[in-house]
Amino acid sequence: MEALSPWVAIAGGLLIGTAAGLLLLLSGRIAGVSGMAARAVGMARDGAPRRQAVGFILGLPLGAALIALLVRAHEVAVTSSLPLLIAGGLLVGFGTRLGNGCTSGHGVCGIARLSPRSFAATGVFMASAALTVFIIRHALGG
Amino acid sequence: MRKFLPGLVVGVIFGAGLALSDMFNPARVLAFLDIAGAWDPTLAYVMGSALIPSAIAYRIRQRMARPLLAPGFAIPENRQLDRPLLLGGAMFGIGWGLVGLCPGPALAGLVLGTWQIWLFAAAMLAGMLLHHFVTQTRAPAHSLG
Incomplete structure (x- = not known):
C-alpha cells in the first residue's frame, strides 16, 4: 500500500x-x-427525521463513487477472514449503539464541540482498537 | 425532499471525504492502529482536519437561534461518563481493530462491491438490531453516533 499524500488526507478530512x-x-x-x-432502518426511537437519515446513508456510497469517477479508482484491501468480518461487524454494530456513537459522532462531532463523553469514548475505542491490532498482528503473530 | 435532500447532500460530501482520504480502505486504517508496525499517519490527518470545519460550525451555531432548515438544535447535553458509553466504546474498538472498518467507511465502501464489506455491513446491522432488541424494554437513550 502506497503512502497517501498528507494533503489529500487533509482535503478528505x-x-x-x-x-x-x-x-x-x-x-x-x-x-x-x-x-x-x-x-434509517427504523431502530432508533429518537434522532434525525427518518428521510434525512435515509438520504445521508444513501449519500455515503454515492460520494465514494463520485471520487472514483472524478479523482482516482479505489484500491481497497480487505484481508480479514470470514469469522473476523462477522465478529467485527457484530461488535461494531452493537458497540456503537451501546456507546451512542462511533468515529464520526464521537470522534469528529463530539470532540469538535468538546463533549467529555465523546473524549472518553474516542480514547476508549482508539485504545481498544490499537490493542486488538497489536494482539492479532504481534502477540499472536497474525 | 426538504429533509431527504439535505441528508443526501451531506452524506455525499461525507462519503466523498472518506473515499478521497482512503479511510474506507481497511488496510490503511489498520496501519494507523498498528502502532508497533509500519505506522500510517493518514487517519490522524483526516480526523485532525475534519475537526476544523466541524468546530467552526459549532462556534457559528452558538450565534444561531435555530438551524436553517429545522425548528431547533438537537445536540446531546449529557455529560456523564457511564458504563454503557465506555463498554460500548471498548466493544466498538475491538470490532474496528479486527477488520479496520467503522460504520461510515463500511457504508461508503458498499460501492466497492467487494463481498467482504457487504458481509461486514450486514453483520454490523445485525449487531445494531441485537442491541435494539436487548434494550427495547429500557428507556430510550439519546444517540450521538
Missing part, C-alpha cells in the same frame, strides 16, 4: 468536517453514522 458542520447548521444535528444508520 475537510470534506468530512464540512459535511458534519453543514448538517449541524442546516438541520441542527450530529453527523454520526451509526446513529443515522440505526435511524
Whole structure:
C-alpha cells in the first residue's frame, strides 16, 4: 500500500468536517453514522427525521463513487477472514449503539464541540482498537 | 425532499471525504492502529482536519437561534461518563481493530462491491438490531453516533 499524500488526507478530512458542520447548521444535528444508520432502518426511537437519515446513508456510497469517477479508482484491501468480518461487524454494530456513537459522532462531532463523553469514548475505542491490532498482528503473530 | 435532500447532500460530501482520504480502505486504517508496525499517519490527518470545519460550525451555531432548515438544535447535553458509553466504546474498538472498518467507511465502501464489506455491513446491522432488541424494554437513550 502506497503512502497517501498528507494533503489529500487533509482535503478528505475537510470534506468530512464540512459535511458534519453543514448538517449541524442546516438541520441542527450530529453527523454520526451509526446513529443515522440505526435511524434509517427504523431502530432508533429518537434522532434525525427518518428521510434525512435515509438520504445521508444513501449519500455515503454515492460520494465514494463520485471520487472514483472524478479523482482516482479505489484500491481497497480487505484481508480479514470470514469469522473476523462477522465478529467485527457484530461488535461494531452493537458497540456503537451501546456507546451512542462511533468515529464520526464521537470522534469528529463530539470532540469538535468538546463533549467529555465523546473524549472518553474516542480514547476508549482508539485504545481498544490499537490493542486488538497489536494482539492479532504481534502477540499472536497474525 | 426538504429533509431527504439535505441528508443526501451531506452524506455525499461525507462519503466523498472518506473515499478521497482512503479511510474506507481497511488496510490503511489498520496501519494507523498498528502502532508497533509500519505506522500510517493518514487517519490522524483526516480526523485532525475534519475537526476544523466541524468546530467552526459549532462556534457559528452558538450565534444561531435555530438551524436553517429545522425548528431547533438537537445536540446531546449529557455529560456523564457511564458504563454503557465506555463498554460500548471498548466493544466498538475491538470490532474496528479486527477488520479496520467503522460504520461510515463500511457504508461508503458498499460501492466497492467487494463481498467482504457487504458481509461486514450486514453483520454490523445485525449487531445494531441485537442491541435494539436487548434494550427495547429500557428507556430510550439519546444517540450521538
